[in-house]
Amino acid sequence: MAEPAGIALTLTVLGVLLVISVMFSRASERFGVPVVLIFLALGMLAGSEGVGGIWFDDARLAFQLGTGALVLILFDGGLNTSLASVRLAARPAAVLATVGVVATAGLTALAPPVAGAPCTAALLLCAVLVAPAAAAQPAPLRGSGLSLQRRVATTLEVESGANDPMAVVLTMVLTQYIVDPDGVAAWSTAGQVAVQFAVGAALGIAGGYAGRALLAVGRLRAGGLYAVFTMGFAFLVFGVTTLANGSGFLAVYVAGIVLGNGTLPLRNSLLRVHDSVAWLCQIVMFLVLGLLVFPSRLLDVAAVGLALALILGFVVRPLVVALCLLPFRFARAEVAYIGWVGLRGAVPIVLATFPVLAGVPGADWIFDVVFFIVVTNAIVPGGTVAFATRRLGLERADPPPPRAVLEIESVQPLGGELRSFYIEPGLVVCGQRIADLPFPDGAAATLIIRGNDLVAPRGNTVLEAGDHLYVFAQPADLSFIQLMFGRPELE
Numbered sequence: 001m002a003e004p005a006g007i008a009l010t011l012t013v014l015g016v017l018l019v020i021s022v023m024f025s026r027a028s029e030r031f032g033v034p035v036v037l038i039f040l041a042l043g044m045l046a047g048s049e050g051v052g053g054i055w056f057d058d059a060r061l062a063f064q065l066g067t068g069a070l071v072l073i074l075f076d077g078g079l080n081t082s083l084a085s086v087r088l089a090a091r092p093a094a095v096l097a098t099v100g101v102v103a104t105a106g107l108t109a110l111a112p113p114v115a116g117a118p119c120t121a122a123l124l125l126c127a128v129l130v131a132p133a134a135a136a137q138p139a140p141l142r143g144s145g146l147s148l149q150r151r152v153a154t155t156l157e158v159e160s161g162a163n164d165p166m167a168v169v170l171t172m173v174l175t176q177y178i179v180d181p182d183g184v185a186a187w188s189t190a191g192q193v194a195v196q197f198a199v200g201a202a203l204g205i206a207g208g209y210a211g212r213a214l215l216a217v218g219r220l221r222a223g224g225l226y227a228v229f230t231m232g233f234a235f236l237v238f239g240v241t242t243l244a245n246g247s248g249f250l251a252v253y254v255a256g257i258v259l260g261n262g263t264l265p266l267r268n269s270l271l272r273v274h275d276s277v278a279w280l281c282q283i284v285m286f287l288v289l290g291l292l293v294f295p296s297r298l299l300d301v302a303a304v305g306l307a308l309a310l311i312l313g314f315v316v317r318p319l320v321v322a323l324c325l326l327p328f329r330f331a332r333a334e335v336a337y338i339g340w341v342g343l344r345g346a347v348p349i350v351l352a353t354f355p356v357l358a359g360v361p362g363a364d365w366i367f368d369v370v371f372f373i374v375v376t377n378a379i380v381p382g383g384t385v386a387f388a389t390r391r392l393g394l395e396r397a398d399p400p401p402p403r404a405v406l407e408i409e410s411v412q413p414l415g416g417e418l419r420s421f422y423i424e425p426g427l428v429v430c431g432q433r434i435a436d437l438p439f440p441d442g443a444a445a446t447l448i449i450r451g452n453d454l455v456a457p458r459g460n461t462v463l464e465a466g467d468h469l470y471v472f473a474q475p476a477d478l479s480f481i482q483l484m485f486g487r488p489e490l491e
Contacts, residue, residue: 013052017042018283021042022283039287039290040378046287047291047292063353069282073282074253079271080275081260082260083261084487088150093155104130107319109126113304121361121362124175124360125370127174129312130167148394155338156338156341165196171355173192196245200241200246200247200250201254202246203251214233216263226266226270227269238251294368298368302372309376319339348373349370349374352370353367416474418446418470419481420469420470422469424465430464430465433460433462434463435460437484442474442477443474443477445469447469448467
């Protein structure tokens with residue numbers, strides 16, 4: 001009976017940690033404390049030097065879990081990224097995710113705290129640090145009830161998805177160069193980065209369309225299998241792309257965008273499942289990374305870590321962002337905000353385990369410094385997101401409309417798509433009869449949610465401000481429908 005008891009104890013500890021993590025996330029939203037910091041703290045408390053006393057020093061397992069978690073997190077981010085957001089922020093985000101990442105790593109490597117380290121080691125440390133985990137709506141911002149201006153939000157969102165692969169590629173190449181200088185020529189690093197990005201983008205697009213085709217012909221009768229398929233599909237895209245010497249993380253993000261902007265069976269339920277899985281991945285990943293760190297070692301790197309955190313947060317990141325966004329005519333307040341909220345998240349800590357696995361000299365020191373900086377930046381910039389939004393005047397004047405709570409879904413593929421639209425007061429259709437609207441052939445208004453009432457639309461039904469209108473239309477007619485009603489609520 002010893003083995004079942006051991007399993008029961010392990011699952012009990014895991015359950016306690018997960019429940020506590022979820023419950024403390026409410027405190028994160030209420031008090032402006034980054035939720036990732038709470039997950040890390042719980043992992044450290046449960047670790048070998050905490051009250052839990054759980055001994056964990058398996059960097060390989062942490063790297064494997066972190067990689068798998070990042071695949072699903074990036075895929076979920078892609079599924080929830082609209083093409084409109086990509087088009088709006090593609091150019092500035094691309095510059096930030098490429099030139100900005102390299103420039104940030106290079107300038108930080110010249111900082112006095114790492115000036116005494118070998119050039120390659122210093123550059124490796126800084127390459128690990130340069131992947132911000134910024135999001136369009138960070139947890140402190142969501143909890144405050146504020147809504148960020150769309151241009152800034154979309155730039156941060158797309159940059160967040162695109163710069164992680166860049167940091168991964170840089171870290172891998174530099175690590176290989178340190179371990180085997182003869183195997184990786186310094187001059188070829190740029191070429192390797194370009195190849196990985198090109199292959200990753202190409203296979204991500206191809207994979208996204210392949211996923212669309214498979215979902216269209218699959219016609220699964222069990223709705224829960226669609227989420228299983230998409231998660232397996234994400235791992236498949238990552239694995240194939242990585243084996244093809246491409247950026248698997250970029251491919252997963254791009255595939256998610258292509259797939260999410262197509263016709264998805266059970267869209268609402270599928271996105272909700274992926275959101276839950278992404279949260280679970282974040283919690284588990286940060287708990288494991290918290291278990292991996294030894295708090296006593298952080299004291300030895302506190303001076304270097306604090307200095308680098310201040311240099312990154314107050315000098316390098318704002319300067320690089322200002323230069324990268326100069327051609328795109330961002331306002332000063334927008335530039336300042338984007339430069340300030342470049343939060344360090346899970347990616348740097350996960351990447352910091354790779355030099356440890358590769359046997360890079362001083363890899364443990366790099367990991368400890370990265371962990372310290374992640375915690376520091378999560379506290380300072382992360383805790384001031386809501387304040388910075390208000391102070392810089394970047395709160396949206398028109399907060400997002402309320403979402404309808406009704407979901408209408410079908411397991412079987414339909415001959416068209418059902419989309420919901422929020423009728424804002426300024427729309428031309430507001431106050432118009434359904435019969436007077438130029439619906440294309442095969443398109444029709446199917447349902448209206450008006451307050452707490454369900455209204456069956458008829459020809460003489462007048463659309464009112466605040467209505468949630470459900471429209472069934474063919475995919476080819478959706479662009480025209482959006483001209484009348486605006487963007488669908490799911491976007």
